[in-house]
Amino acid sequence: xxxxxxxxxxxxxxxxAVLGILQCKVAVKEDADAFLEILNRKIAELAEVELSQxxxxxxxQATRKAYKALGKDANRYRCSAxxxxxxxxxxRGLYYINNVVDINNYLSIKSGxxxxxxxxxxxxxxxxxxxxxxxxxxxxxxxDIVNIECLPALFDELGxxxxxxxxxxxxxxxxxxxxxxxxxxxxxxxxxxxxxxxEAEKLLKEFADGQDFERTIIG
Numbered sequence: 121x122x123x124x125x126x127x128x129x130x131x132x133x134x135x136x137a138v139l140g141i142l143q144c145k146v147a148v149k150e151d152a153d154a155f156l157e158i159l160n161r162k163i164a165e166l167a168e169v170e171l172s173q174x175x176x177x178x179x180x181q182a183t184r185k186a187y188k189a190l191g192k193d194a195n196r197y198r199c200s201a202x203x204x205x206x207x208x209x210x211x212r213g214l215y216y217i218n219n220v221v222d223i224n225n226y227l228s229i230k231s232g233x234x235x236x237x238x239x240x241x242x243x244x245x246x247x248x249x250x251x252x253x254x255x256x257x258x259x260x261x262x263x264d265i266v267n268i269e270c271l272p273a274l275f276d277e278l279g280x281x282x283x284x285x286x287x288x289x290x291x292x293x294x295x296x297x298x299x300x301x302x303x304x305x306x307x308x309x310x311x312x313x314x315x316x317x318x319e320a321e322k323l324l325k326e327f328a329d330g331q332d333f334e335r336t337i338i339g
Contacts, residue, residue, distance in 0.1 A: 137249075
């Protein structure tokens with residue numbers, strides 16, 4: 121398991137901040153029809169509630185409060201879980217990327233926790249979750265350069281590569297990815313994480329040939 125730590129710059133502002141971590145080997149490929157059925161069923165269920173008010177969901181609210189505590193405007197920089205729920209509420213659906221990314225997105229919209237899944241082969245050294253300093257930015261996936269200052273971001277020896285709003289292209293999941301780091305960004309304690317990590321492992325085993333699993337909660 122890659123060494124991961126939480127910096128005081130986050131803990132001082134967000135004392136209940138924790139990370140749910142799952143590391144494993146996978147085979148990245150197109151979604152299986154059986155998984156798409158699970159995902160689309162969940163999208164249909166969520167579309168029946170007022171997801172235009174996604175910011176009222178408990179886990180999303182916790183992330184928004186954390187952003188405020190860290191000095192980031194949660195209306196301008198929505199966390200990924202909120203952004204996906206709002207997209208569903210507007211009947212725009214979700215983009216289907218690949219089996220690993222879409223398992224990530226399924227678990228995120230289901231739980232309300234923002235998540236990121238990263239290619240471990242593109243990361244170097246230990247990982248630190250810290251409040252990004254002023255002027256920090258990177259190339260976002262499907263976006264232009266993203267200003268991530270004040271966001272709770274993951275850093276390796278090469279710099280920032282992920283946060284609950286938008287991830288860097290450097291560690292994005294592609295068909296060449298062999299080993300992944302799946303991260304639940306949590307700001308209300310660890311009470312629900314064991315069950316979610318177990319579900320993530322089950323889905324990755326069934327739909328991404330997942331093996332050599334390691335799980336941990338860092339708080």
